[in-house]
Amino acid sequence: MTRSEVPSGGPGADEYDVIVIGAGPVGENVAERAHASGLSALVVENELVGGECSYWACMPSKALLRPVTALADARRVAGAAQAVGGTLDASAVLERRDGFTGNWQDKGQVGWLESVGLDLLRGRARLDGPRRVVVETHDGTTRTLTARHAVAVCTGSRAALPGIPGIEDARPWTSRDATSAKEVPGRLAVVGGGVVGVEMATAWQALGSEVTLLVRGERLLPRMEPFAGELVAEALTAAGVAVRTGVSVEELNRPAADRPLTLSLSDGGRLECDEVLFATGRAPRTDDFGLETVGCEPGSWLSVDDTLRVTGVRGGWLYAVGDVNGRALLTHQGKYQARVAGAAIAARAAGVPLLETDRWGAHAATADHDAVPQVVFSDPEATSVGLTADEAERRGLRVRAVDVELGEVAGASLYADGYRGRARMVVDLDRGVVVGVTFVGAGVGELLHSATVAVAGEVPLERLWHAVPAYPTISEVWLRLLEAYRG
Template identity: 70%
Template structure:
């Protein structure tokens, strides 16, 4: 058995693990990364990149149809084969050569295989060539193993061979009928995509509406748009059973209200669980399959001597790629400072070695049609946290830039002001093209920019960014 000693071992080579390994290697720490699948992880091959590559043609077509002069040139619908081929280019046809080259260029060693803890600071890897290899860490081990899709344990589910998000984003054919279970981000985006590609989509949502963690009006706009596109959106309905009589045959979904839905495929978009069930956590006194609670430097609280870190989805702070990479930058810096003892660890609020924006100013975009972009708290969350607030809403369609963007533009913006501190704590936009408005909102929330100062950040005319002027003037009135 080959044994190696490193300063830092990173378990998982998705965007989070790659970012952390790059930081510690840059600091001069001998770093190794362990990965059992493709280097680049879920985001690169089955989530962020392929899903957005698939959704962009649908958005472009929708936007063209909404502008007189362009709409007359639109003839027909999406070319599914071309849409899938474009996606394949962004996933590099599920090959990770370029990612491996990057690790090489920054001096990070790679061990391919499934890694498990076999004791403190020790990882044993069942390598791809069949020979076990043991790695030990002088300073830190970082768990960056991400999360996996959860499929509910319903009668008939296993035999029905349902889709999860990976199947939806890597498919090469469009099912004539698709049932989607779940009204969160994945469910909404995949329902949007496949309805645009020509499926008859039935979206089953057990709660009170789509996108339940966002402002209610966001889900309402998206629901209306999906229904206008031809999707059957059913609110307050749950899947109770699944039946597929023959491989490749239709799927019958039994509903809790006694009804049934028949589809050619069923996609479960019903949440995520940590990929920590088979990494040997029991050998270091932790519960297999658990989320790992961390401090603001992403160090696992349950490990007394401070060598274990959990970064990205595994710590359950914010299950978003950009937030995981942010954590990785902070944690990589903290690991390096602690290991090299060259400078003082910066643990001030918003300091150089602590992750705070993954709890206080989390931005997220839902690439539905229309888009939803939000950062910070919703009005309901602010109320639950006892903030004294003023909520300001404005019709995006009344902004000159939005009316130029699309004829009959429909959308809405909301900002939430903490009136005691005088700055924004939450912003939500709904409408076509609003994703690019989000960074300005994130700067305002994360930077705690006083509202009176924001009044001097003059938006260019005529752009959609003039929504800021309208929100702020409404707040002053």
């Protein structure tokens, strides 16, 4: 037990200003912000400090994907292409990934909690009425805790498996299995065309699996502009992934634990594979959590206002931050919410009126509605922030979408021979500002923050003309987009 880990008892040990349930990046940030404002804070965690992102999502998945894009980038540049050959060393890639997860040990993350003065209690937490949290600790005791000001639920989300016949006996992979597997499966079926499905198909195909990607809809990455999914699908197919759209899994059959499994498909076909990954959605971690004791529905997403306070709970003491509120299931967005929630909790605890709850105020998570950035680390990368053209029109905005082929930008042609990619800027014609941007292409993830600044800052297009991109970089696409807009 480190100094930050609280013992099972002790005078006054069961009352804190703020109790945070969940020690992922979101919970860590809520607790740190509250503590930095002078409030006492306890973090309760049932698994590993650092949460899903550190051990089963962001970090291990990107550790798997970076060697894929590094090798692909080298092969797209004459001279470098001649210096590389062969395939990825799967064992070295998996070993590097394990290093980024700390081999699924949380000593470093616990050290960070200690360094900022936060207390940690390991165990399973349940709400037990207003401001009360009961914890079944890992040492076998039960603790009843009271929060003077706030309880923040930061328990995140889990993979949601569909109710398909045979799925339990088939023992399918979820995203956790896909990012932590110790061996490369010979044949992998990936069900789902969203971010997880696309990224894991990219990674495991490059590591040596024969991958089939099964998508119920007609395109990949359905929440992005249509061309994003089209370009990614073309690249996956060229790499060797069998991409099948308009098909779903209706039944699974695995005769024995050490045997392949068979997928029965909606088109009447069958597919045999060694493992199947279901990347078909997420569910909130609010099961058996005591929500009924505070008037909320067990197992539900927790609806919140823009200060991240749960709506409909009397007294205004309960907050839900990160995935668990269903607003934007992304680690960086959850950390953004955590900063807003921490500031709101501290202000309310001090009796200070929240004067900055309007759009873009210090106590309002406005970006959740208007400026959510996302990078899909496929090859090519697909990135977006703000609204697609269709979303903007559905909101009643009068918009114009401007497209530029990224391969025509000098910096892109230097980045890779035969560079393929596309950029789209969605402009609100009435206000003269950018409300959405999408980039697809190699290395474009590092372009996205410039677009996020433009969207979140509501920078007028006439001012963007004075933001001069360095030559020759891929960022020069901004100049090309503005030129195309002016015609």
